[in-house]
Amino acid sequence: MSATEVMTGDGPGAVDRAGAVVAFTDVNKSFGAVRAVADLSLTLHPGETVALLGPNGAGKSTALDLMLGLRNADTGTVRLFGTTPAQAIAAGRVGAMLQSGGLMEEVTVKELVSLACDLHPKAYRVEDVLKGADIADIADRKVNKLSGGQEQRVRFALATAGANDLIVLDEPTVGMDVSARQAFWATMRGQVDEGRTVLFATHYLEEADAIADRVLVLHRGRLIADGTAAEIKARAGARRITFDLDGTVDEPALRALPSVVGLDVTGPTVRIRSDDADATMHSVYAAGLYPRNLEVSGLGLEQAFLAITDAASAEEAENR
Numbered sequence: 001m002s003a004t005e006v007m008t009g010d011g012p013g014a015v016d017r018a019g020a021v022v023a024f025t026d027v028n029k030s031f032g033a034v035r036a037v038a039d040l041s042l043t044l045h046p047g048e049t050v051a052l053l054g055p056n057g058a059g060k061s062t063a064l065d066l067m068l069g070l071r072n073a074d075t076g077t078v079r080l081f082g083t084t085p086a087q088a089i090a091a092g093r094v095g096a097m098l099q100s101g102g103l104m105e106e107v108t109v110k111e112l113v114s115l116a117c118d119l120h121p122k123a124y125r126v127e128d129v130l131k132g133a134d135i136a137d138i139a140d141r142k143v144n145k146l147s148g149g150q151e152q153r154v155r156f157a158l159a160t161a162g163a164n165d166l167i168v169l170d171e172p173t174v175g176m177d178v179s180a181r182q183a184f185w186a187t188m189r190g191q192v193d194e195g196r197t198v199l200f201a202t203h204y205l206e207e208a209d210a211i212a213d214r215v216l217v218l219h220r221g222r223l224i225a226d227g228t229a230a231e232i233k234a235r236a237g238a239r240r241i242t243f244d245l246d247g248t249v250d251e252p253a254l255r256a257l258p259s260v261v262g263l264d265v266t267g268p269t270v271r272i273r274s275d276d277a278d279a280t281m282h283s284v285y286a287a288g289l290y291p292r293n294l295e296v297s298g299l300g301l302e303q304a305f306l307a308i309t310d311a312a313s314a315e316e317a318e319n320r
């Protein structure tokens with residue numbers, strides 16, 4: 001498969017757009033010469049938990065800004081619930097937690113959350129929002145006295161002040177320690193269980209793997225993968241094969257073996273990424289090689305992510 005083809009799973013992303021929560025159609029957004037979002041089409045469906053991954057500068061924040069109507073697309077259309085982002089937000093259907101934008105400083109946590117509830121057309125009770133975001137114990141603290149992790153939880157409270165149908169989170173757990181992160185995702189699961197659609201951008205691939213039922217990978221503004229974490233791992237080359245060889249290692253010959261999608265040789269040690277480990281190993285033996293210390297293991301999402309983004313970069317360099 002070419003790296004620039006979008007890997008689509010058979011999951012909900014593949015079905016028609018009727019009833020879509022989010023629909024991007026051929027969306028482009030540039031900043032000067034930089035194409036931050038390029039020909040992006042995607043559909044999110046009710047109840048999905050979707051992780052948005054991509055290296056730095058891939059266009060994640062820009063895509064979220066377009067989704068929330070904070071920026072306009074140069075070309076293409078963005079629809080939330082069949083309306084414009086502004087209409088969907090005005091109707092109280094969308095909650096967002098973004099990286100940018102300071103919080104009002106001289107107010108208490110409770111005052112800030114109360115304000116968010118006052119502004120929300122389908123607001124929850126302030127006490128419930130505080131409890132839901134696990135900040136009831138710091139409700140009377142001034143916002144400018146919070147730690148980074150506490151501030152993140154306040155942002156989460158603001159995103160969940162009312163009954164939203166879509167929650168958009170940009171790197172929500174940055175600055176949280178491990179236990180705060182676990183508590184955060186437990187709270188988030190509650191939102192998902194209530195039927196909300198959740199989209200979150202993250203650099204923590206283990207979070208994407210554990211929480212998302214669909215993973216989107218952006219690379220230089222393009223969508224290069226869309227599927228479950230398992231599908232993305234499988235398509236990036238499912239297996240990692242490691243062994244040692246005696247004598248000179250013939251790299252071109254190894255690279256030419258069937259199903260090899262990646263090769264790394266360090267001294268006598270050969271590391272192969274293969275999308276069919278049986279076929280690859282069969283041909284290793286058929287070539288008369290005697291691999292020692294053989295290990296075959298599955299690829300983690302992190303390795304799969306690196307593999308597909310590296311492949312996309314290599315392909316781009318070739319086409320240049």
Ligand SMILES: Nc1ncnc2c1ncn2[C@@H]1O[C@H](COP(=O)(O)OP(=O)(O)OP(=O)(O)O)[C@@H](O)[C@H]1O
Nearest residue numbers: 031034035036054055056057058059060061062063
């Ligand atoms: N306001 C802006 N002016 C100029 N260039 C911008 C602006 N916003 C984003 N860009 C550029 O657009 C590209 C995409 O940026 P974006 O912030 O969307 O990426 P990202 O995937 O969110 O990155 P990160 O993981 O580092 O947060 C980058 O090359 C960035 O430098």
